[in-house]
Amino acid sequence: MATRLRLLGPPDRAEVESLLAQRPVENLFLAAKVGLFGVDRRRLGKLHGFERDGKLTAVCLNAGTVFPAGVDPDAIPEFVGAIGGTRRASSILGNSMTALGLFVGLAERWPASWGSYVNVRRKQPLMVRRGAPDSEADPRVRLLTMKDFDSYLEASVHMYTEEIGSSPYKYGPGYESFVAERIKNRDAWGIVENSKVIFKADLGPKFRDQAQLQGVWVDPELRGTGMSVPALAGMLKDVVRTHDVVSLYVNDFNTPAIRSYEHLGFEHVGALSTVHY
Secondary structure, three states: OOEEEEEOOHHHHHHHHHHHOOOOOOOHHHHHHHHHHOOOHHHHOEEEEEEEOOEEEEEEEEOOEEEEEOOOOOHHHHHHHHHOOOOOOOEEEEEHHHHHHHHHHHHHHOHHHHOOOOEEEEEEEEEEEEOOOOOOOOOOOEEOOHHHHHHHHHHHHHHHHHHHOOOOOOOOOHHHHHHHHHHHOOOEEEEEEOOEEEEEEEEEEEEOOEEEEEEEEEOHHHOOOOOHHHHHHHHHHHHOOOOOEEEEEOOOOOHHHHHHHHHOOOEEEEEEEEEEO
16 A cells, blocks of 8 residues: 655645544644645645545644644654654644654654653543533623733733643743734633633634633632633533534543533543643
């Protein structure tokens, strides 16, 4: 069976989308980017494709996030060679088997650039639900506006640092613009009391009827009070008006969060892995 690796371009878009649609929830990150930017190297980043007898069986995005898609183990060493020893990415994300295989291959071959990492999240349950949850919603939840920016930024920095183990500013000042765009794009929900964000949750990648829940955070002083389930229910009842399928991935050691998502009706459908640099 003949195989080959090649750099993909605009004429390959339909085949790329067909491959990603085989595992739509798992591949939402990349599907959303292809939906926005097409297979355009200047806007998307390099997209490597692995073929068997002329049929695309796996792809790998080499950009700010390295994202492999498609379960073909023979593609992993090919992607390792194509990505090379110069690391421009701040993370590797994807299906646990492929993402971890890619990480191990890169780290073994180029330890100086790919072997020095902040953390490895080896198993992050991938969960999904359809439609509005049955749980009672907290009426205080609303879309955040730029009037909430300062407190939302503070909460976002707190969440990122707690989750990743490093500051979001380590790569420069761009994080504030990223946070502001979430508000401007109507992707940030929260509860605000006395001008302070005490709960927040965001939407990340969106594609067709899918959206991904990200950035869930509760003020540390209020954790354990039962706030998260009704607050998320309030957010989700807004979200499903435009995106019926909502997914998320969560660290396997975060048992309270997993239980909250299960209470809201999220079901386990797989696992992702993330390496942060």
